[in-house]
Amino acid sequence: MTENTRTNTDFVAVNHTVFPTEGVAEVSALYVDTGSGDGSQPGEAYEIVGRRSIRVYAHRRVSLSTYFNAFPASYWQHSTNVRSVRLVATVEGKGLISVYKSSARGRASALASKSFSDETVTFDLPITSFIDGGSYWFDIAAGNSDATLVSAEWQVAAPEDWTPGKTTVGITTFNRPSYCLNQIIAVGQNEHVHDVLDRVIVVDQGTDLVSDQPGFDDAAAALGDKLEVLRQPNLGGSGGFSRAMLESLGSEESRYVLLLDDDAISEPEAIVRAVRFADFAITPTIVGGGMLHLDDRSVLYTQGEVWDQRKSWMRPSGASEYDHDFAEETLRETPGLHRHLGADFNGWWMCLIPTAILREIGLSLPVFLKFDDIEYSLRAREHGYPTVCLPGVAVWHMAWHDKDPTRTWEEYFIHRNRVITGLLHSHVRNGGFLPLHSFLGDIKLLFMLQYSAVRLRHEALRDVMRGPAVLPDLLPGKQAEIREMRTAYIDSKVVEDLSALPPVRRSSFAILGGVRKPTNPIAALVLAARVGARQLLIKQSPGSRLNPERIISAQDINWWRFADIDSALVTSPDGLGVAWYQRDRSTMHRFLLRSIRLNLALARRWKVLSEEFAKGTPKVTSPDQWRATFDKVQKD
Secondary structure (H helix, E strand, C coil), X not given: CECCCCCCCCEEEEEECXXXXXXXXXXXXXXXXXXXXXXXCCCCCEEEEECCEEEECCCCEEECCCCCCCECHHHHHHHECCCEEEEEEEEEEEEEEEEEEECCCCCEEEEEEEEEEEEEEEEEEEXXXXXXXXXXXXXXXXXXXXXXXXXXXXXXXXXXXXXXXXXXXXXXXXXXXXXXXXXXHHHHCCHHHHCCEEEEEEEECCCCCHHHCCCHHHHHHHHHHHEEEEECCCCHHHHXXXXXXXXXXXXXXXXXXXXXXXXXXXXXXXXXXHHHHHHHECCCCEEEEEEEECCCCCEEEECCEEEECCCCEEEECCCCCCCEECCCCCHHHCHHHHECCCECECCCCEEEEEHHHHHHHCCCXXXXXXXXXXXXXXXXXXXXXXXXXXXXXEEEECCCCCCCHHHCCHHHHHXXXXXXXXXXXXXXXXXXXXXXXXXXXXHHHHHCCCHHHHHHHHHHHHHHCXXXXXXXXXXXXXXXXXXXXXXXXXXXXXXXXXXXXXXXXXXXXXXXXXXXXXXXXXXXXXXXXXXXXXXXXXCCCHHHHCCCCCEECHHHCCHHHHCCXXXXXXXXXXXXXXXXEECCHHHHHHHHHHHHHHHHHHHHCHHHHHHHHHHHXXXXXXXXXXXXXXXXXXXX
């Protein structure tokens, strides 16, 4: 490490140190670490002066070893040719700035420190020892009086032929106008974001329009002619984002398209970081952002995921885990997050895609929603283009814990698109465990009396077997079709007024006595056999149609809880009401036979279907096909 060793080189700011100015109490642990164990709240050691500035109180010390303010050196070493970074910090008052680095094991070591007195402090730091992981950060200690960090940024040297990239930001929305407006405001109010913006394309697919919201005109004025709102029928996330992708291809200024969910809240600095990282990437790279929980804002849902092609399902990268709370365990206390975490894909809650990749491999699969983001990154990887989920780049998004897709129409799209993604990118014989998982998933839902979900899963497999050519035609109307299909089953109907339902009363006969949660695989198999025999051989009790036999909360729903009853009231995941699940032996017989037939057909036809989808995907994802789809739905 040397100080001020380079003087005749142009440097580019790639990370600005930032701080929250709204909702500070909920998110401060993502920006500042005081070591106090209280979520690093301002007040005792520091206060936030502005978006880029904090004041550290006399004789206090704060660390910026945090999610949003540490510099992810390992990712820069892996994906770019950059081999040094410059820290430039402007400070007022007197104190000490100390620079630290971490190893892949999460161990911190001090590199250098410098006393300051109303000056700008500069450090040049090597990026040469971070193959396995590690970050840089700095601490500020105030002297006998308060000290203020006016601003700080991490800079890298720009090659002579380097040109800064710009992005089209694509936001797709469907009847979430207030959320979407907040996203537009977040993008437009940050001066650094404007430096990397070409256009902001809002694809409004709803009837409650964002342009009709109070405050829209002011938000639009902040972006000026960069903002364009497009209307189209609801084609789901894949249709909305593909429209933004297509628009980005029409602009010579857009080197990238950045996809943002409407129901997410951006950290605006993350947009700049994603663009600048992509600018310096050796290979065109999809740069993704992490997902923080919108309802528990210091919790990181994931920092990258990988694809298990044996199951055609996802899991966290490396040794990381889902739902890490930085207010409980800071970055310095979490060794697993200091490792370089490889990712196979990134959710489209925030994802930057180079337009060069769009031109080569096409746009999204026309699958409405779910798995479009996974499939796209896997497709890009097979063409040599990696995905990086970059620490310090993230949005706050609605969490999944209050959702259960098996109890909504979304189950059709999840199951269909999972199988399609497996057909395209699972390179194990006959799809590995996926056909078996599909069948066992049906059995589990049948045991839980969720007949509507099983019906949608069967419809999903039938549509998969029709091949890729039908996907564009299914896009406009399939959602309405399956929503209507689902209403034929009583488990789909949520009643909000509990007093309108009969009281709970036991009427069915429990074979072999009561039921407990199985504690080992053998016990689970024995109980599953017992449940299966009961549901196949014994007709449901007449009384179970007159009175529910049990109340089961949404978080407790599991197959074994239905082992000794024929009906139950099951609360909805959002807590607004209950659905009355009722066992029906004839439906069980019919759906079980259909499940066996469809999943056996999937296993037998896997190779043929895989080849068919591989051959047909380039056509259905091409800009020309998407353009034809948009033209058709606009005419209709």
